[in-house]
Amino acid sequence: MTPVMNRQRLQFAICLATVLGMLALLACSGGDTPQYANPGAGSGDTAPSTVIVPALSEPAQAGQAAFNANCALCHGANAAGTNLGPPLVHKIYEPNHHQDFAFRNAVQNGVQSHHWQFGNMPPAPQVSEADVERIICYVRELQRANGIFDDVAGLAACQP
Numbered sequence: 249m250t251p252v253m254n255r256q257r258l259q260f261a262i263c264l265a266t267v268l269g270m271l272a273l274l275a276c277s278g279g280d281t282p283q284y285a286n287p288g289a290g291s292g293d294t295a296p297s298t299v300i301v302p303a304l305s306e307p308a309q310a311g312q313a314a315f316n317a318n319c320a321l322c323h324g325a326n327a328a329g330t331n332l333g334p335p336l337v338h339k340i341y342e343p344n345h346h347q348d349f350a351f352r353n354a355v356q357n358g359v360q361s362h363h364w365q366f367g368n369m370p371p372a373p374q375v376s377e378a379d380v381e382r383i384i385c386y387v388r389e390l391q392r393a394n395g396i397f398d399d400v401a402g403l404a405a406c407q408p
C-alpha cells in the first residue's frame with residue numbers, strides 16, 4: 249500500500265467519523281421533547297426543583313386538596329412533577345400556551361403523550377367540574393408565584 253493510499257483512507261475515516269458524529273448529535277438533540285426554559289421549576293425537563301408555594305386563596309386551597317387526591321401521584325406535590333408525570337408549574341403550561349380549557353380537557357378526556365415521554369394521562373372522571381376549576385386555580389396561583397406568568401388574567405379560574 250502506498251503512503252498516498254494510506255492518507256486517502258485516513259481522510260475517508262475522519263470524514264466518516266465526522267458524519268457519524270453529526271448523525272448521533274442529531275438523533276440525540278431531536279425527538280419529541282423540546283427543551284423549554286423552566287424558570288419556576290428547575291432547569292431540566294423532568295427534574296423540577298423547589299416550587300414556591302404562595303399564600304393560597306380559598307378556592308386554591310380546595311384545589312390543592314383535590315389535586316393532592318387526584319393528580320399529585322403523577323404531577324407531584326406542589327405540581328412539581330414526578331417520574332410519572334410532568335411538572336405543571338412549568339413554562340409550557342402557562343395560561344397563554346395551555347389555557348384553562350387544556351386542564352378541563354385533560355381531566356375529561358385524558359392526554360395523549362405529546363410534550364414529554366411519561367406516556368399518556370388517563371381521564372379522571374371522578375373529579376367534579378367544580379373541583380377541576382379549583383385545581384386550575386391552585387395550579388395558576390403556583391405558576392404565578394413561580395414567575396411562569398404575571399398578569400392576573402391568568403387567575404380567571406379563581407374568580408367565584
Ligand code: HEC
Pocket residue numbers: 315318319320321322323332333334346350351354355359360361362363364365366367368369370372375383
Ligand atoms: C397517571 C398519571 C397522571 C395523573 C393521575 C394525572 N396526570 Fe395529568 N398528565 C400526565 C402526563 C404523563 C401528562 C403529559 C402528557 C404529555 O404531554 O406528554 C399529563 C398532562 C397534563 C396536562 C397537560 C395537558 C396538555 O394539553 O398538554 C394537564 C393540564 C394535566 N395533566 C392535568 C392533570 C390534572 C388536573 C390531574 C388530576 C385531576 C392529572 N393531570 C392527573 C399524567 C397524569
